Amino acid sequence: MTYQETLAYIYGLGRFGMKPGLERITALLHALHNPHERLQTVHVAGTNGKGSTAAFLATILAEGGYRVGLFSSPHLISFTERFRINGVEISEDRVVDLASRVIAGAPPATTFFEVVTAMAFLWFAEQKVDLAVMEVGMGGRFDATNAAKGVLSLITPISIDHSQYLGSTIAEIAVEKAGIIKAGRPVVVSRQLPDVLAVIREESVRQGSPLFCYGQDFKAGWREAGLVYHGLHTGLSGLMPGIGGRYQAVNAACAMAAAEVLDSRGFPLSAEALQSGIERAVWPGRMEFVADAPRILLDCAHNPAGAEALAESLSAIPRRRLFLVVGIMGDKDAEGILAPLLPLTDEVFAVAPALERACPPDVLTALCRARGSVCTDAGTVSAGIEAARLKAEAADLILICGSLFTVGEAKGLLCGRNFEPFRG
Numbered sequence: 001m002t003y004q005e006t007l008a009y010i011y012g013l014g015r016f017g018m019k020p021g022l023e024r025i026t027a028l029l030h031a032l033h034n035p036h037e038r039l040q041t042v043h044v045a046g047t048n049g050k051g052s053t054a055a056f057l058a059t060i061l062a063e064g065g066y067r068v069g070l071f072s073s074p075h076l077i078s079f080t081e082r083f084r085i086n087g088v089e090i091s092e093d094r095v096v097d098l099a100s101r102v103i104a105g106a107p108p109a110t111t112f113f114e115v116v117t118a119m120a121f122l123w124f125a126e127q128k129v130d131l132a133v134m135e136v137g138m139g140g141r142f143d144a145t146n147a148a149k150g151v152l153s154l155i156t157p158i159s160i161d162h163s164q165y166l167g168s169t170i171a172e173i174a175v176e177k178a179g180i181i182k183a184g185r186p187v188v189v190s191r192q193l194p195d196v197l198a199v200i201r202e203e204s205v206r207q208g209s210p211l212f213c214y215g216q217d218f219k220a221g222w223r224e225a226g227l228v229y230h231g232l233h234t235g236l237s238g239l240m241p242g243i244g245g246r247y248q249a250v251n252a253a254c255a256m257a258a259a260e261v262l263d264s265r266g267f268p269l270s271a272e273a274l275q276s277g278i279e280r281a282v283w284p285g286r287m288e289f290v291a292d293a294p295r296i297l298l299d300c301a302h303n304p305a306g307a308e309a310l311a312e313s314l315s316a317i318p319r320r321r322l323f324l325v326v327g328i329m330g331d332k333d334a335e336g337i338l339a340p341l342l343p344l345t346d347e348v349f350a351v352a353p354a355l356e357r358a359c360p361p362d363v364l365t366a367l368c369r370a371r372g373s374v375c376t377d378a379g380t381v382s383a384g385i386e387a388a389r390l391k392a393e394a395a396d397l398i399l400i401c402g403s404l405f406t407v408g409e410a411k412g413l414l415c416g417r418n419f420e421p422f423r424g
Helices: 003-016 023-031 050-063 092-105 112-126 170-180 194-207 248-263 271-280 304-314 334-338 361-370 381-391 404-415
Strands: 041-045 068-071 083-085 131-135 152-155 187-189 211-213 219-223 226-230 235-239 288-291 295-298 322-326 347-352 375-380 397-401
Touching: 003 092, 003 112, 023 092, 023 112, 041 050, 041 170, 050 068, 050 131, 050 152, 050 248, 050 271, 068 112, 083 112, 092 112, 112 131, 152 170, 152 248, 170 194, 187 194, 187 248, 194 211, 219 248, 226 248, 235 271, 248 271, 288 404, 295 404, 304 334, 304 397, 322 381, 322 404, 334 361, 347 361, 347 381, 361 375, 375 381, 381 397, 381 404, 397 404
Parallel strands: 041 131, 041 152, 068 131, 152 187, 187 211, 295 397, 322 347, 322 397, 347 375
Antiparallel strands: 068 083, 219 226, 226 235, 288 295
């Protein structure tokens, strides 16, 4: 198969949806001679900040001299973004080769994410990475990445999301996310709601896993000279994270704490590696500027907690006016996402990315107008960007957000790249 034929086939596996259980991925990995058992794996689970935290940690480890695999999902523009070694994406030819071997061993009804996870395990094992940083897909307990035993678990902030699969309460969702905790293996935990932290503590005690919590064992905060980190054994100041946004303080701190834990468990890392890793990390689509005069800012905030963090970060960005180009998926809390952003916005352009699940822009327009905002139903992402650019002047800021698919489509348009939309 060609690369495009390969993508068409594995994207087609999305029709099997999301299914709980590890029996299919376990059988598939067995058919591939269990590549995950040849890896030292770090799991990164949570609701918000998984990708950024994983990118910070992977870059720290690479700066420390290690060969590091990073598996993430979903992608922003191209499928190859999901598989990186020391920041370099996999080639299309290697995707075709890996997919053909994985598909050949896949049991009936194997899902898209199970196939893609197996491809990551296989590639990282064959490339002999020192560590594989695996971003957990949706939950934790039954996520395909959880087939690996793992040397460390990292849990970013948990909030209500994917309730139809993970549970209707924050505590129920936390139980699923905490399923990545392994017996006797350390756990690094970000800032959490009390009910979430209680679940994680209970599971850590049950598994006999050392627990390191943000705010208690480590923390970080902004000063005029940059980010200050108070760690488990290390203190750093004047840090300038490569991934923008004031909310990245917590994500960066969790990555540094995880690096310190790994340092004590056979992966020595210097303070210089921590600093350079934080400052050289990149994560596309997160507080990312892609144009000037007027500036265009991309951010993938797609739930209320993410939108609140984005709104806080906007306070540090000087501008005359703010124009919002927003597109949200139909199964998301549109009102909750819009609430913290609309008071900061001078005008809104409601759009829908090119996916059937997108919330119709006329629905978003009505929501914005009901809150007193000036809003135009722009229709497509392309039209929304064009309309905002026509209104904005050099000192203004255009923010494109609401969904990873909105941001991915926008970045593809702005950077002249082909956008490959798929959620899994």
